[in-house]
Amino acid sequence: MHITAKEEYFDEPACEHNGVAKDKKACKTATPGSSTGGCALDGAYIVLSPIKDALNIVHAPINCLGNSYNQRTSETTQRENYYMYGFTTAINENDLIFGSEDKLRQGIIYVFNRFKPKAVFIYNTCVPALTGEDIEGVSKELAATLKIPVVPVFSQGFSGNKNLGNKIAGDALFTYIIGRKEPEIDLLSDYNINLIGEYNIRGELFLIKKALKQAGINVLSTITGDATIEEIMYSHKAGLNVVVCSKALIYLARKMKEKYGLPYIEGSFFGLTSTNKAIMDIVNSFGDYELTCSAKKYIKIRTRNTEENIYEYKRFLTGKKALLYTGGVKSWSLVSALNDLGMKVIATGVKKSTEEDKLRIKEIDENGNIIMLDNGNPVNLIKIAREERVDIILAGGRNQYTAIKSLIPFLDVNQERFNPYTSYEGMEFLAKQIYFEIKNPLFKLLKESNINL
Amino acid sequence: MMNPIKNIEINPLQASSSLGAAMFFLGINNAVVLMHGAVGCASFDKVTLTKHFRENIPIVTTALNEYGAILGGTDFLTSGIKNIYEKMKPDFIGIASSGLTETSGEDIAGIIRDFKEKQDLPFSKIIYAGTPDYKGSLEDGYMQAMLALLEDFSGKETYKTFKKSKKLTKSVNVFCPVSFTPQDFLELREAVGYFDLKPVMIPDLGLSLDGHLDERGYLQTTAGGLGIKDLENIHNSEFNIVTGLSLGNAVKSISELTGLATYYFPNVCGLKNSDKLFNLLSELSGKEIPEKYKRQRRQLMDAYLDTHFYFLGKDIALALGIDLLDSFSTIYSEMGANLKIGISTKFSNDIKYRFLNFYEGDLDLLDNYRNVDLIVSNSNAGFYVKDFRIPLLKAGFPLIDEIGHGYKHYILYRGAVNLAVESANLLNKG
Numbered sequence: 001m002h003i004t005a006k007e008e009y010f011d012e013p014a015c016e017h018n019g020v021a022k023d024k025k026a027c028k029t030a031t032p033g034s035s036t037g038g039c040a041l042d043g044a045y046i047v048l049s050p051i052k053d054a055l056n057i058v059h060a061p062i063n064c065l066g067n068s069y070n071q072r073t074s075e076t077t078q079r080e081n082y083y084m085y086g087f088t089t090a091i092n093e094n095d096l097i098f099g100s101e102d103k104l105r106q107g108i109i110y111v112f113n114r115f116k117p118k119a120v121f122i123y124n125t126c127v128p129a130l131t132g133e134d135i136e137g138v139s140k141e142l143a144a145t146l147k148i149p150v151v152p153v154f155s156q157g158f159s160g161n162k163n164l165g166n167k168i169a170g171d172a173l174f175t176y177i178i179g180r181k182e183p184e185i186d187l188l189s190d191y192n193i194n195l196i197g198e199y200n201i202r203g204e205l206f207l208i209k210k211a212l213k214q215a216g217i218n219v220l221s222t223i224t225g226d227a228t229i230e231e232i233m234y235s236h237k238a239g240l241n242v243v244v245c246s247k248a249l250i251y252l253a254r255k256m257k258e259k260y261g262l263p264y265i266e267g268s269f270f271g272l273t274s275t276n277k278a279i280m281d282i283v284n285s286f287g288d289y290e291l292t293c294s295a296k297k298y299i300k301i302r303t304r305n306t307e308e309n310i311y312e313y314k315r316f317l318t319g320k321k322a323l324l325y326t327g328g329v330k331s332w333s334l335v336s337a338l339n340d341l342g343m344k345v346i347a348t349g350v351k352k353s354t355e356e357d358k359l360r361i362k363e364i365d366e367n368g369n370i371i372m373l374d375n376g377n378p379v380n381l382i383k384i385a386r387e388e389r390v391d392i393i394l395a396g397g398r399n400q401y402t403a404i405k406s407l408i409p410f411l412d413v414n415q416e417r418f419n420p421y422t423s424y425e426g427m428e429f430l431a432k433q434i435y436f437e438i439k440n441p442l443f444k445l446l447k448e449s450n451i452n453l
Numbered sequence: 454m455m456n457p458i459k460n461i462e463i464n465p466l467q468a469s470s471s472l473g474a475a476m477f478f479l480g481i482n483n484a485v486v487l488m489h490g491a492v493g494c495a496s497f498d499k500v501t502l503t504k505h506f507r508e509n510i511p512i513v514t515t516a517l518n519e520y521g522a523i524l525g526g527t528d529f530l531t532s533g534i535k536n537i538y539e540k541m542k543p544d545f546i547g548i549a550s551s552g553l554t555e556t557s558g559e560d561i562a563g564i565i566r567d568f569k570e571k572q573d574l575p576f577s578k579i580i581y582a583g584t585p586d587y588k589g590s591l592e593d594g595y596m597q598a599m600l601a602l603l604e605d606f607s608g609k610e611t612y613k614t615f616k617k618s619k620k621l622t623k624s625v626n627v628f629c630p631v632s633f634t635p636q637d638f639l640e641l642r643e644a645v646g647y648f649d650l651k652p653v654m655i656p657d658l659g660l661s662l663d664g665h666l667d668e669r670g671y672l673q674t675t676a677g678g679l680g681i682k683d684l685e686n687i688h689n690s691e692f693n694i695v696t697g698l699s700l701g702n703a704v705k706s707i708s709e710l711t712g713l714a715t716y717y718f719p720n721v722c723g724l725k726n727s728d729k730l731f732n733l734l735s736e737l738s739g740k741e742i743p744e745k746y747k748r749q750r751r752q753l754m755d756a757y758l759d760t761h762f763y764f765l766g767k768d769i770a771l772a773l774g775i776d777l778l779d780s781f782s783t784i785y786s787e788m789g790a791n792l793k794i795g796i797s798t799k800f801s802n803d804i805k806y807r808f809l810n811f812y813e814g815d816l817d818l819l820d821n822y823r824n825v826d827l828i829v830s831n832s833n834a835g836f837y838v839k840d841f842r843i844p845l846l847k848a849g850f851p852l853i854d855e856i857g858h859g860y861k862h863y864i865l866y867r868g869a870v871n872l873a874v875e876s877a878n879l880l881n882k883g
Contacts, residue, residue: 030492031516031532036495086833090467091552093585158491158519407670
C-alpha cells in the first residue's frame with residue numbers, strides 16, 4: 001500500500017536541495033510547535049482542482065475538506081462551477097470499523113451520473129491510508145466501468161508538506177492523464193508550449209496567454225489553470241514545457257522530458273524584466289529567426305507602453321523600501337519586479353527557495369544588500385521591518401495581520417491576492433497597489449492614535 | 454438516475470470536532486492551540502479561521518510525519534509543547550487531536566499527564582480535548598473542550614475547600630455556543646454587566662476575536678479572552694447561565710463540575726427568549742431591567758410589525774449549524790415567516806416542527822429547492838444562490854467572502870431586529 005510516499009519524490013536530480021539535504025529528506029521536515037504551511041493533500045489539491053471538467057473527491061474524515069473548501073481563487077472561462085464544489089466521503093466511526101471503500105465507490109458513481117465529469121481525482125488521506133484502504137483498486141475498477149480516468153492521488157498528509165503534494169499531483173497527471181490523447185491538428189501552431197504550475201489565480205493565466213499569443217507563441221496546455229482534462233491528455237505534443245513558479249512541478253517536467261523528449265525551461269511572469277526574459281527564453285529555445293524578430297518587436301512595444309503607464313507610480317516608489325516574504329521562485333522574481341519599480345528590497349524570504357533561487361537573488365542584487373531571510377517567524381519579520389524602516393511588506397495572507405497590526409503597510413502577493421500580478425498588465429496592477437498602499441494616510445493616523453506603539 | 458444512493462457529502466455543512474475545540478481554546482486569553490496531527494490538520498483550520506475572523510489565529514501543529522503516524526507521536530507532542538512554551542510563553546495551551554492521531558490509538562491524555570508531571574518549569578496551563586475528526590461535529594468538539602477545561606479546573610482539592618470570598622461584585626459564569634459571533638459575546642457580556650454582575654464568559658471569543666487593534670500591536674498568542682485567574686475562580690460565581698441548543702447535553706456536567714445552580718436557555722434570541730433571560734437576571738440580581746433593554750424590547754416589537762409584510766407568502770430555507778438554526782428559526786417563527794426547509798448537521802426533534810422539511814445533511818440539499826425566496830447559510834451556499842438567483846443572508850461558519858460579520862449580532866432584542874431587517878431587505882430585493 002501507499003503508506004509511505006515514493007522514495008523517488010525525495011530524489012530529484014533537477015532540484016538543488018538534492019544531496020544538500022542531510023538525509024535527502026529535508027524537504028519534508030517541519031518542527032513540532034510551529035505554524036507551518038499545508039500538507040501533501042493541500043499541495044495536491046492546489047495542483048489538480050483548477051482542472052475545470054474534473055471532480056475532486058477527498059476520501060477522508062470531515063476535517064480534511066469540510067473545514068476549508070471553496071477557497072481557491074483560480075479563475076476559469078467555464079460558467080459551470082462543479083469543479084470548485086467540495087466533495088468528501090466524510091469517513092465516520094462506522095466506516096472506520098467496517099471500511100469505506102464501498103462508500104467511496106457509491107459516492108463516485110453518484111457524482112459521475114449527476115455531474116458527468118471528464119475525470120475524477122480521489123485523494124487518499126491519513127486515516128484511510130493508516131487503515132489500509134485500497135483506493136487504487138477502487139479507481140481501477142471504476143475507471144473501467146465509467147470509462148473516464150479515475151485517478152488515485154496518494155496525498156496522505158503525514159507523508160509530507162505542500163511541495164510533496166505538488167509532486168504527487170504531478171505524478172498522478174503523468175501516470176494517468178498525460179499522453180492519453182492526440183491534439184486536433186488545428187490546435188497546433190509552429191511554436192507550442194505548456195505552462196506548468198500556473199493556476200490562473202485572479203486570471204493571471206489569461207494575461208500570460210495574451211502576451212504569449214501576441215509574441216507568436218501558442219499555449220497548447222496549461223497545467224492546470226483553466227485547463228480541461230483533454231488538453232492535459234495531449235500536452236505531450238507541445239514543443240516545450242515552461243515551468244512557471246513551482247519548483248515542485250519540475251518533477252513532472254523532468255518525467256515528461258524522459259518519456260516524451262520534451263525539453264523544459266523555467267520562467268516567471270512577475271515584473272517587466274522577468275516577463276520579457278521569460279518570453280525571450282521561450283522564443284530562443286525554438287531558435288526561429290522570424291519568431292525571435294516578432295517577439296522582440298512585441299516586447300519593445302509592450303515595455304515602452306507599460307513604462308509609460310507606471311511612470312507616475314514609479315516616480316513615487318523609487319527608493320522606497322520593501323520587505324518580501326514569499327516562497328520559491330517569487331523570492332527572486334518579485335525582487336526583480338520591485339526593482340523594475342525603482343524600489344529597494346531590504347530582505348527576501350528564502351525558507352522555501354532552492355539554491356538556484358538564491359543564486360538568482362544574488363544575480364539581481366548586485367551590491368549584495370538583500371538580507372536572505374531564513375526565519376519566517378512573524379516576530380523576526382517585524383523586527384527587521386522596524387529596524388530597516390521598510391515602507392511595505394509583501395507576503396502571503398498568513399503574514400497580513402502580522403504586518404497591519406504592527407501598522408506597517410502590506411500587500412498580499414500569494415494565494416489571496418486581489419489582483420493578477422503577472423505579465424505587463426500585472427506589473428501595472430502591482431505598481432498601483434503598492435503606490436496606494438504606501439501612500440495611505442491611515443497608518444500615520446493610527447500610529448498617532450496608538451501611543452504605545 | 455442510475456444510482457440513487459448518494460452516500461457522499463457535496464459541499465458539506467459540517468465542520469470537524471477538532472475545529473470546534475480549537476475555536477473554544479481561542480476564547481482564552483494569551484492562548485495557543487496545538488493541533489496534534491499532520492501539518493495539514495492545523496493549516497486548513499488556521500487558514501479558514503483567519504479568513505473567517507480576519508485576525509491572526511494562533512494555531513500550531515505537532516507536524517506528525519509518517520514515522521510518527523506509525524510508530525507513535527509522543528515525541529512530536531511533547532516537543533511541540535516545549536517549543537510553544539519557549540517561543541511564545543502563553544498562559545494557556547489547548548491541545549486538540551485529529552483523526553490521524555486518534556486512529557493510531559495513542560493515549561494522548563496519558564502522554565500529556567506524564568509530561569506535565571516531569572516538567573517542573575512554570576508551565577502554561579495545558580488542556581487536552583480528544584477530537585477525532587471521524588467522530589462528532591464542530592459543536593461536539595467545542596463542548597468537549599469546554600468540559601475538559603472545567604474538569605481540570607474543578608478537579609483540584611484547593612478549589613473545593615476554597616471559601617467563598619465576600620466580594621462587592623458578584624460574578625456569573627456564562628457559557629455560550631460556538632455559533633456566537635464575537636459581537637454576540639460582547640452583547641451578552643454587556644447585558645449581564647447591567648445587572649451589577651461580573652460576567653465570566655467561558656470561553657470569551659468576544660474579547661479575543663472581535664477584531665481590535667491591541668495596544669501591543671501584533672501578538673503571537675490570543676489578544677484577549679477568558680483569563681486564567683477568572684477561570685480559577687469560576688466555582689466562586691453566583692450561578693451559571695448556559696445558552697445554546699448544542700450545549701444542552703453539557704448542562705448537567707457544567708452544574709456538577711462547578712457546583713453551582715445552572716440556568717439553561719436553548720437560545721437567547723427573539724422576544725420571548727430574551728424576556729426570559731432578562732427576567733431571570735433581574736430576579737437573581739434583585740435589580741430592575743435597565744431602561745436600555747426595555748426600550749430595545751419595544752423597538753423589537755415595532756420592527757417585527759414593520760418587517761413582517763416582507764415575509765408574507767415567502768419561503769425561507771435555512772442551512773445552518775444546529776445552534777443558529779434554532780436561534781434564527783425562533784426569530785422567524787415569532788414573526789410568522791414560512792420556513793420551508795431546515796438543513797443542519799444533526800437532527801433535532803426540539804425544532805423540526807418549525808420547518809416544513811427538516812434534513813440532516815449537506816448544502817447540496819438546497820439544490821432540490823430552487824424556488825425559495827431567501828436562503829440563510831454560510832459562504833459555501835454561494836454555489837446555489839449564484840445559479841438560482843436567490844438572495845443569500847450570510848450567517849454561520851465559515852464566512853470568508855465578506856468582511857464584517859464579526860460585528861453583527863443576532864441575540865437579545867436588538868439581534869432579532871437585525872435579523873428581521875436584514876432578511877426583509879433581501880426579500881424585498883429578491
